[in-house]
Amino acid sequence: MSNLSPELRALIESGPLAHLTTINRDGSPQVTVIWIGLDGDEIVSGHMHHHHKLRNIERDPRVVLSFDAPHDRDAVRSPYAVVRAHATAEPSEQAWDLLDRLARVYMRPDSVFPAPKAPGYIARYRIERVSGVGPWVPESR
Amino acid sequence: MSNLSPELRALIESGPLAHLTTINRDGSPQVTVIWIGLDGDEIVSGHMHHHHKLRNIERDPRVVLSFDAPHDRDAVRSPYAVVRAHATAEPSEQAWDLLDRLARVYMRPDSVFPAPKAPGYIARYRIERVSGVGPWVPESR
Numbered sequence: 001m002s003n004l005s006p007e008l009r010a011l012i013e014s015g016p017l018a019h020l021t022t023i024n025r026d027g028s029p030q031v032t033v034i035w036i037g038l039d040g041d042e043i044v045s046g047h048m049h050h051h052h053k054l055r056n057i058e059r060d061p062r063v064v065l066s067f068d069a070p071h072d073r074d075a076v077r078s079p080y081a082v083v084r085a086h087a088t089a090e091p092s093e094q095a096w097d098l099l100d101r102l103a104r105v106y107m108r109p110d111s112v113f114p115a116p117k118a119p120g121y122i123a124r125y126r127i128e129r130v131s132g133v134g135p136w137v138p139e140s141r
Numbered sequence: 142m143s144n145l146s147p148e149l150r151a152l153i154e155s156g157p158l159a160h161l162t163t164i165n166r167d168g169s170p171q172v173t174v175i176w177i178g179l180d181g182d183e184i185v186s187g188h189m190h191h192h193h194k195l196r197n198i199e200r201d202p203r204v205v206l207s208f209d210a211p212h213d214r215d216a217v218r219s220p221y222a223v224v225r226a227h228a229t230a231e232p233s234e235q236a237w238d239l240l241d242r243l244a245r246v247y248m249r250p251d252s253v254f255p256a257p258k259a260p261g262y263i264a265r266y267r268i269e270r271v272s273g274v275g276p277w278v279p280e281s282r
Contacts, residue, residue: 017221019160019207021170028203029162029170033221033273062169066160080158082172132174 003127004041008081012038015105016067020045022056022087030056035102036065036125043085043125046098054089054121063087065125066132082132085125095120144268145182149222153179156246157208161186163197163228171197176243177206177266184226184266187239195230195262204228206266207273223273226266236261 018036021029032053034045043065047054057063068080092098099120100113159177162170173194175186184206188195198204209221233239240261241254 017209021162029205031205031207031223064170064172066172080174
């Protein structure tokens with residue numbers, strides 16, 4: 001069974017900048033802003049380097065991805081999502097290709113990922129819990 | 142000395158939805174999406190209830206606030222900010238007034254905060270480190 005609703009799938013495929021939260025060795029939070037995509041029912045991200053966030057994932061797979069839809073000032077409610085996930089990160093020959101695919105979502109349909117093609121890392125996020133998609137009532141919880 | 146640059150101040154005052162990351166009792170991250178504003182050189186948020194995130198702040202003041210500027214598909218670089226901060230939360234008679242002031246930023250200039258006026262809580266965030274404001278080069282770190 002998937003936690004990936006049609007609404008969440010559509011929001012991810014629209015290309016929202018995703019805030020990835022991992023946990024540092026000292027227990028404090030680390031947040032970076034990344035591109036994300038889908039591979040089946042999993043969220044994926046590509047990385048050209050073995051970043052701090054990937055080392056955090058390897059030590060503690062409990063992460064959160066959160067992202068919002070374009071802000072609508074006519075509504076109290078802008079759609080957003082907070083996704084709690086179990087993350088894994090592996091070296092991959094396909095990291096650049098994933099980033100190049102996402103460049104056409106996050107930039108322009110004819111964009112090419114602006115970095116030399118090389119091996120990298122792919123992180124996979126198994127969705128565990130989703131909150132917040134759809135109409136937003138401020139401070140409703 | 143303040144870590145609040147003119148660029149960061151302008152981004153905050155533009156009304157970006159802020160992703161607040163706190164740490165749960167079990168060490169996992171918690172993320173909620175909130176409104177933020179400025180009070181002098183501190184970031185502030187208003188809350189009508191003693192939310193889970195406020196209890197997390199009371200136990201562990203190490204938080205991250207992150208937010209992005211409107212997405213510009215002509216640029217590789219959309220401005221965003223990741224702010225590591227020391228947070229405190231206190232009961233306040235002014236929570237609703239803060240939320241009402243922010244409603245005019247996050248909604249419309251004539252909006253009123255859509256909840257009954259009542260005492261609440263104000264969280265204050267002392268900025269410790271800022272990254273990411275300004276042009277964004279994907280995966281540059």
